[in-house]
Amino acid sequence: MSSNINYNKRVLNFGAGPAKLPLEVSLTDLFFEFFVLRIIRKPQTLRNFFDNVLKMLIIIYLFYFRYVPDNYKILLMQGGGTGAFASVALNLMGRSGKADYLVTGIWSGKASKEAAKFGKVNLVAPKSTKPGTAPHPSTWKLDPEASYFYYCHNETVDGITIQNIRQTGNVPIVCDMSSSLMTQRVDISKYGIIFGGTQKNLGPSGVTIVIVREDLMGNPLPCCPTILDYGHVSDMNSIHNTPTTFSVYVMEKVLQWVKKNGGVEEMERRAIAKSQLLYNTIHNSNKFYSSPVDEEIRSRINIPFRVGGPNGDEKLEKLFLQGAEKLEMYQLKGHRLVGGMRASLYNAVTYEEVELLVNYMNAFQKQHSL
Numbered sequence: 412m413s414s415n416i417n418y419n420k421r422v423l424n425f426g427a428g429p430a431k432l433p434l435e436v437s438l439t440d441l442f443f444e445f446f447v448l449r450i451i452r453k454p455q456t457l458r459n460f461f462d463n464v465l466k467m468l469i470i471i472y473l474f475y476f477r478y479v480p481d482n483y484k485i486l487l488m489q490g491g492g493t494g495a496f497a498s499v500a501l502n503l504m505g506r507s508g509k510a511d512y513l514v515t516g517i518w519s520g521k522a523s524k525e526a527a528k529f530g531k532v533n534l535v536a537p538k539s540t541k542p543g544t545a546p547h548p549s550t551w552k553l554d555p556e557a558s559y560f561y562y563c564h565n566e567t568v569d570g571i572t573i574q575n576i577r578q579t580g581n582v583p584i585v586c587d588m589s590s591s592l593m594t595q596r597v598d599i600s601k602y603g604i605i606f607g608g609t610q611k612n613l614g615p616s617g618v619t620i621v622i623v624r625e626d627l628m629g630n631p632l633p634c635c636p637t638i639l640d641y642g643h644v645s646d647m648n649s650i651h652n653t654p655t656t657f658s659v660y661v662m663e664k665v666l667q668w669v670k671k672n673g674g675v676e677e678m679e680r681r682a683i684a685k686s687q688l689l690y691n692t693i694h695n696s697n698k699f700y701s702s703p704v705d706e707e708i709r710s711r712i713n714i715p716f717r718v719g720g721p722n723g724d725e726k727l728e729k730l731f732l733q734g735a736e737k738l739e740m741y742q743l744k745g746h747r748l749v750g751g752m753r754a755s756l757y758n759a760v761t762y763e764e765v766e767l768l769v770n771y772m773n774a775f776q777k778q779h780s781l
């Protein structure tokens with residue numbers, strides 16, 4: 412069977428996920444290496460391989476995050492961030508039967524609804540009715556008896572990031588980092604659980620990374636399925652059932668790439684530079700482009716923007732997308748609930764690619780300004 416794919420053509424993918432792989436990783440002959448050279452049949456070899464990937468994750472976090480304390484485990488699970496919405500509640504809700512949720516957008520909203528199936532969910536602040544805003548930490552009503560406090564670090568759809576959270580005393584903090592994992596340094600010791608799928612910054616979809624403090628394992632709700640029981644998954648070294656071997660394999664390649672490129676510190680520097688370039692272009696456009704998000708909570712990773720004024724001009728936005736696609740820039744259409752455009756600048760998206768995007772934005776503005 413012949414393929415018509417032109418591998419030399421450079422296509423820019425600004426989609427929210429699954430995201431592109433780093434070019435260097437895409438160019439390695441992954442299928443050949445995985446299926447022909449290293450095909451893993453012996454369970455022991457598979458276990459060794461998983462152990463190596465886990466070590467790799469720990470090494471990267473060790474060197475480039477502040478540290479992964481000894482009392483944390485990293486689990487490789489399945490079911491994505493959505494699965495973790497349930498597994499977090501199933502593993503922790505038994506502490507007091509109630510949990511605090513900060514809802515700042517679509518994803519934390521979904522998580523709170525899922526958790527409400529397993530216990531009482533208290534929204535620490537009413538969800539902001541004004542898009543692009545988030546309730547100020549001083550207004551949060553935290554329950555000292557909550558099983559855990561939950562928030563989403565980067566709302567992928569809404570383009571909102573929560574960088575500062577309040578002290579929660581003995582209440583463990585659970586954080587969804589699905590779209591920001593490996594894009595900035597994190598002090599893991601402040602958290603009870605951090606989770607996120609690999610499909611945005613760490614490889615293909617199929618693997619969910621769960622970083623969990625040891626004392627939060629081993630006391631799941633009686634109805635918790637074995638496959639979602641963090642203590643059990645940890646005891647099984649993340650191989651409770653047939654794992655997503657190819658996804659883990661590619662993730663290892665991406666981790667090598669992160670390491671070779673300066674680790675998480677460098678990914679953070681790049682994320683700041685790329686997002687600043689785009690936000691500056693929006694800012695300097697004399698309101699031709701606009702961001703619907705309050706300045707202090709703007710995401711570095713998923714950047715929604717409108718074309719043709721603060722409420723967007725749908726005709727111009729259509730033309731903007733058509734023009735972008737002619738230049739091989741894809742998936743710039745915003746989420747239907749937010750509208751407008753959205754550029755997702757995951758780790759594999761280069762500064763040069765964002766330059767191409769802003770060059771296009773400037774040219775489009777010149778052509779369409781009165």
Ligand SMILES: Cc1ncc(COP(=O)(O)O)c(C=O)c1O
Nearest residue numbers: 491492493518565567589590608
């Ligand atoms: C912030 C956030 N949380 C959770 C999810 C759900 O993740 P998954 O598709 O892996 O279930 C997503 C997906 O885009 C997300 O962006």
